[in-house]
Amino acid sequence: MDLFGSILSVAFFAQVLRLFTPYYLGASAANFSERSGVVNIAIEGFMISAAFSFALFSIVFGNPFAGMFFALIIGILLSLLFALFTIKLKVNQIIAGVGFNLLMAGASKFLIVLIFKSSSNTSRFESFYQIPLLKDIPVIGNISGDYIILFSFALVFIGNHILFKTRFGLRLRSAGENPAAGESLGVNVRLYKLYGVLICGFLASLGGIWLASNQNTYSDGMIAGRGFIAIAAMIIGKWKPVNIFFACIMFAFFEALEILLQVSMPDFPTQIIQMLPYFITILVLIGFIGKTKPPAADGISY
Amino acid sequence: MKAVEFKNITKTFGNFRANDDISFSIEKNSIHCILGENGAGKSTLMKVLFGSYKKDSGEIYVNENPVNFKSPLDAIKSGIGMLYQHFMLIEDFTILENVILGSEITAKTGINYTESKRRLNSLIDKYKLDLNLDDKVSDISIGAAQKTELLKLLYRDSEILIFDEPTAVLSPIEVENFFKIIRNFKEDGKTIILITHKLNEVKEIADEVSVLRKGKLVYSVKRENLDIKELGKQIIGDLELSIVISDDNLQAPEAKAEFEEIDVLLSLQNITLTENGLTKLFNINLDLHKGEILGVCGVEGNGQSELIELISGLNKNYTGLYSKNVRKISLVPDDRLKKGMIKEFSIGENLLMRLPGKNVFSKRLLKEKEQEVIAEYDVRVPEVGDIMENLSGGNQQKAIVAREIKLNCDVIIFSQPTRGVDIKASSFIHQKIYNEKMNGKGILLVSADLDELLALSDRLAVLFKGKIVKIFAGDEFLSGKQNSKELIGKIGQLMIGMEL
Ligand SMILES: Nc1ncnc2c1ncn2[C@@H]1O[C@H](COP(=O)(O)OP(=O)(O)OP(=O)(O)O)[C@@H](O)[C@H]1O
Ligand SMILES: [Mg+2]
Numbered sequence: 179m180d181l182f183g184s185i186l187s188v189a190f191f192a193q194v195l196r197l198f199t200p201y202y203l204g205a206s207a208a209n210f211s212e213r214s215g216v217v218n219i220a221i222e223g224f225m226i227s228a229a230f231s232f233a234l235f236s237i238v239f240g241n242p243f244a245g246m247f248f249a250l251i252i253g254i255l256l257s258l259l260f261a262l263f264t265i266k267l268k269v270n271q272i273i274a275g276v277g278f279n280l281l282m283a284g285a286s287k288f289l290i291v292l293i294f295k296s297s298s299n300t301s302r303f304e305s306f307y308q309i310p311l312l313k314d315i316p317v318i319g320n321i322s323g324d325y326i327i328l329f330s331f332a333l334v335f336i337g338n339h340i341l342f343k344t345r346f347g348l349r350l351r352s353a354g355e356n357p358a359a360g361e362s363l364g365v366n367v368r369l370y371k372l373y374g375v376l377i378c379g380f381l382a383s384l385g386g387i388w389l390a391s392n393q394n395t396y397s398d399g400m401i402a403g404r405g406f407i408a409i410a411a412m413i414i415g416k417w418k419p420v421n422i423f424f425a426c427i428m429f430a431f432f433e434a435l436e437i438l439l440q441v442s443m444p445d446f447p448t449q450i451i452q453m454l455p456y457f458i459t460i461l462v463l464i465g466f467i468g469k470t471k472p473p474a475a476d477g478i479s480y
Numbered sequence: 481m482k483a484v485e486f487k488n489i490t491k492t493f494g495n496f497r498a499n500d501d502i503s504f505s506i507e508k509n510s511i512h513c514i515l516g517e518n519g520a521g522k523s524t525l526m527k528v529l530f531g532s533y534k535k536d537s538g539e540i541y542v543n544e545n546p547v548n549f550k551s552p553l554d555a556i557k558s559g560i561g562m563l564y565q566h567f568m569l570i571e572d573f574t575i576l577e578n579v580i581l582g583s584e585i586t587a588k589t590g591i592n593y594t595e596s597k598r599r600l601n602s603l604i605d606k607y608k609l610d611l612n613l614d615d616k617v618s619d620i621s622i623g624a625a626q627k628t629e630l631l632k633l634l635y636r637d638s639e640i641l642i643f644d645e646p647t648a649v650l651s652p653i654e655v656e657n658f659f660k661i662i663r664n665f666k667e668d669g670k671t672i673i674l675i676t677h678k679l680n681e682v683k684e685i686a687d688e689v690s691v692l693r694k695g696k697l698v699y700s701v702k703r704e705n706l707d708i709k710e711l712g713k714q715i716i717g718d719l720e721l722s723i724v725i726s727d728d729n730l731q732a733p734e735a736k737a738e739f740e741e742i743d744v745l746l747s748l749q750n751i752t753l754t755e756n757g758l759t760k761l762f763n764i765n766l767d768l769h770k771g772e773i774l775g776v777c778g779v780e781g782n783g784q785s786e787l788i789e790l791i792s793g794l795n796k797n798y799t800g801l802y803s804k805n806v807r808k809i810s811l812v813p814d815d816r817l818k819k820g821m822i823k824e825f826s827i828g829e830n831l832l833m834r835l836p837g838k839n840v841f842s843k844r845l846l847k848e849k850e851q852e853v854i855a856e857y858d859v860r861v862p863e864v865g866d867i868m869e870n871l872s873g874g875n876q877q878k879a880i881v882a883r884e885i886k887l888n889c890d891v892i893i894f895s896q897p898t899r900g901v902d903i904k905a906s907s908f909i910h911q912k913i914y915n916e917k918m919n920g921k922g923i924l925l926v927s928a929d930l931d932e933l934l935a936l937s938d939r940l941a942v943l944f945k946g947k948i949v950k951i952f953a954g955d956e957f958l959s960g961k962q963n964s965k966e967l968i969g970k971i972g973q974l975m976i977g978m979e980l
Contacts (some may be wrong), residue, residue: 296673326690337592340587341590343589343590344586344589344590344591345584345590345591346584347590348577348580348581348584348591349582351570351572351573352570352573352581355570355571355572355573356568356569356570356571358568359568359569359570359578359581360534360570361551361552361570362552362562362564363552363556363568363581363582363583363632364551364552364553364556364557364582364583365581365582366551366553471572473572474570474571474572478621479907
């Protein structure tokens with residue numbers, strides 16, 4: 179099989195766009211939180227908990243939309259808890275994040291065994307109904323018919339508009355840049371931090387939901403570090419929705435390439451490809467691809 | 481009518497009484513100055529009025545109605561605006577974003593930028609603020625940052641304006657402009673509360689004055705009975721000292737007219753510095769000698785900060801020859817909060833951080849060093865070991881000056897050393913600078929305060945658009961100092977680019 183032919187094919191391109199979805203949702207989640215000044219490294223944890231609870235409730239209710247509804251509610255409740263720790267009680271944000279990551283990973287493992295009597299999977303559940311008409315477009319049907327994928331594309335523009343063109347975004351960013359200045363002008367800084375954390379929980383959960391829905395099951399370890407890669411994408415994207423889009427496309431491209439190589443050239447050491455995105459991340463972090471500067475008050479309790 | 485009335489206001493931080501049972505009132509449509517030493521409680525009282533600090537007890541009336549502001553938002557809604565002692569600007573935002581934050585004009589889909597710009601530009605034109613709304617605050621000068629703060633108040637149409645040491649950062653010409661703006665405000669019926677350490681400004685503009693000392697109101701006087709000497713005495717609370725200090729012109733110590741080639745410590749020859757295509761310094765020729773105070777003046781943003789960065793070694797992208805005969809140079813930077821200290825550290829920690837040969841130190845040494853500074857420089861701290869952020873502005877400055885002098889380098893750069901410092905501490909810092917000169921140090925004194933420059937400098941270089949347009953030296957300078965009014969006039973003209 180001709181490797182370059184496959185890379186240039188529409189199917190490969192479609193695959194990139196699909197893999198892009200969880201990265202972009204996770205990276206946008208992290209970005210909204212950090213723009214409000216709260217570092218949330220628990221994106222991975224939020225994705226795990228949403229993927230698992232989505233699977234659980236989809237099975238319980240026999241309906242993935244019900245599953246999604248409850249998974250999002252749980253995601254938002256958990257982010258309220260995260261906000262309680264980080265904004266109200268001013269616990270160190272990194273420590274809280276590590277705690278949440280460990281908690282979600284552990285809890286999902288435990289519950290799988292408890293509820294599904296399996297060490298690795300939930301049972302299977304039904305897929306989302308795809309969007310009529312759009313799902314019938316040839317080749318890209320499973321992209322254009324997917325609510326969450328479409329939403330994640332729209333999010334590039336919505337996110338950019340909200341952050342940079344609206345009152346809400348301006349105030350949210352002021353909380354992340356210089357909360358004292360915002361407060362001196364009457365901005366309720368902590369409230370905006372709360373919004374940032376809640377939006378983060380919502381978007382990260384959606385990313386987790388998509389991953390589980392894609393497999394029609396939740397299996398332990400399926401998030402596979404995407405929550406952390408999403409944070410890297412946010413940094414490479416310099417906390418800007420449009421740049422983050424390109425960073426996520428890059429990560430998705432390498433992941434798709436890896437899958438392709440595993441199939442077409444089984445002897446090729448795919449670890450090299452796996453390594454590439456991280457290598458690029460490091461290059462970015464040490465300043466090869468322009469300077470990256472987080473919001474000035476990122477990670478500082480206020 | 482009373483615009484503001486304080487009744488028995490008390491505010492404590494721990495056991496420390498920053499405001500102690502303060503009562504007085506501020507007439508509507510007047511300019512009311514509040515004076516007092518560093519740490520007297522001026523900023524605290526204003527923050528209490530503005531709702532950013534919660535008072536322990538007492539009552540506040542605004543326009544004769546009792547108020548109880550829970551946050552600045554409440555105060556803003558009641559028509560109060562405050563310009564903080566330290567800028568409250570978001571570096572990463574544009575001027576426009578900084579100004580509209582919290583009071584945005586919105587359309588259906590988001591912020592209405594066209595309308596916001598239209599409104600702001602008309603204010604900018606009306607008050608001649610000369611700002612470009614799309615500039616990022618991280619790129620603008622201190623003068624422009626100040627104007628951005630003013631624009632924030634104008635935009636919110638505040639009726640009662642609190643200015644906490646607004647002139648500390650401005651050059652004399654900018655101060656004049658600022659006062660013009662303030663007088664316009666008064667003509668528009670607004671009430672102005674002005675905190676300052678400069679008594680000549682008070683004389684010029686105040687309708688009424690209140691003096692705080694150690695958290696208490698100690699003196700109030702109306703314009704008719706204003707007497708600068710008396711004010712000085714009330715501020716310091718010590719008659720003898722005040723006579724020494726409030727002497728209208730600072731005592732001018734002997735200035736040296738001649739320097740030897742052999743005493744050159746630093747030498748700049750044909751130095752040019754370009755940044756992003758803009759020439760920041762052009763063909764600078766300057767020597768600094770042992771035992772010399774070389775003054776540098778200019779309107780903010782005419783190359784002073786670049787000159788300092790270059791000399792202190794922070795910027796190496798120049799052309800020309802820069803040679804130095806000293807190993808280390810110490811620097812008291814202009815922006816103390818950002819460049820001068822780690823504000824989450826105590827005085828002692830900030831000191832030891834810079835002091836050579838103290839890699840390992842005990843708590844005791846830390847405390848000892850801190851107490852040394854506190855005692856020697858009369859730094860007022862709420863508590864020994866408290867973090868720098870909790871010190872009043874002037875006290876932070878004293879601590880930094882103390883640290884840099886203690887480093888004992890052969891060259892010391894002072895940039896705005898007495899910015900925000902009270903009259904007593906100013907004269908103290910001046911004395912210290914003078915002592916260092918007598919110890920044979922070379923001192924570069926960059927300041928916006930011409931009185932300070934004239935009193936201390938042996939030579940004075942005037943910067944305009946990155947060029948040294950004149951160096952006052954020798955007999956011309958010394959005799960000029962006798963008639964300082966005329967000399968200041970000349971310098972002022974040079975600073976804005978007028979040829980003599
Ligand atoms: N947040 C705080 N925590 C503890 N102490 C504080 C705090 N804010 C101010 N103080 C203390 O209260 C006193 C009064 O401070 P304030 O800032 O009101 O002084 P000031 O009169 O404005 O002085 P300056 O002229 O130097 O600005 C100072 O001794 C200061 O150290
Ligand atoms: Mg103050």
